[in-house]
Amino acid sequence: MDIFNIILAFLLFAVIGAVVGFLLAIASKVFEIKTDERIEAVKEALPGVNCGGCGYAGCEALAEAIVSGEAKANACVAGGTATAAAVSDIMGVETESAIRLRAQVMCSGTNEYSKKKYIYAGAQDCLSAVRMGGGDKLCPNGCIGKGSCVFACQFDAIKVEDGVAVVDYELCTGCGACVAACPKYIIKLIPFDSAHWVGCMSVDKGAQTRKYCDVGCISCRLCEKNCPSGAIKVTDFVAAIDYSKCIACDKCVEVCPRKIIWSGKTQSRDLTIKLNDKAV
Secondary structure (H helix, E strand, C coil): CHHHHHHHHHHHHHHHHHHHHHHHHHHHHHHHHHHCHHHHHHHHHHCCCCCCCCCCCCCHHHHHHHCCCCCCCCCCCCHHHHHHHHHHHHHCCCCCCCCEEEEEEECCCCCCCCCCCCCCCCCHHHHHHHHHHHEEEECCCCCCCCCHHHHCCCCCCEECCCEEEEEEECCCCCHHHHHHHHCCCCEEEECCCCEEEEEECCCCCHHHHHHHHCCCCCCCCCHHHHHHEEECEEECCEEEECCCCCCCCCHHHCCCCCCEECCCCCCCCHHHHHHCCCCC
């Protein structure tokens, strides 16, 4: 009798288990959330570096945004035109060329030309240095030069030379990681083919800037007055270029007495040669 009851109980549980399993299988089909297979395809087409330059947490998040229509097919700045074309093909849309940008460190204050307020001997990190009175340079808007941007760049496109960060344009993808890492906010993303850039972001009056740095912008406005296209303006005592108006005439470079409007073709730090004829 006991054996019979055990067998009966076993069969009963087996039937119940089979019924429950069957019901769960039906439920999983009914409530199944189907994943768009294009997400995986777009993800595979992206560089996979998860740099965040697109504004999303990573490549998978961007892939989901592109498939949902939240982001454009050319949203990946690190992948450039080739990635934009591949993603557009997957999404079945017309290819829009990605606008190539590059990072630019808007500072010319190398160790030779920038003045120091103390000798820093702490951690070689800009975030640590800025907590010590804003860094060792007198200029409150000068490059600290301790390499937080270098550590942030996944493409080895930036290094520190003579106290100032320098970008290798060919390696730079314009992802913006260095921009976010800079505690002084002096790294900007500008069009890759920009003809010129202003190597200073001091917002103090000229007399004060002279005390900080031998090459800081003194807001003389000669660049602004001589620009035929109105592409360069002095605002808050520092010059800045409107790249949509710049015609690459070189006039601003020629008239700058501090020699800190640079050619977009180079970020050479050979200031010694450039400043031999420095007038002010």
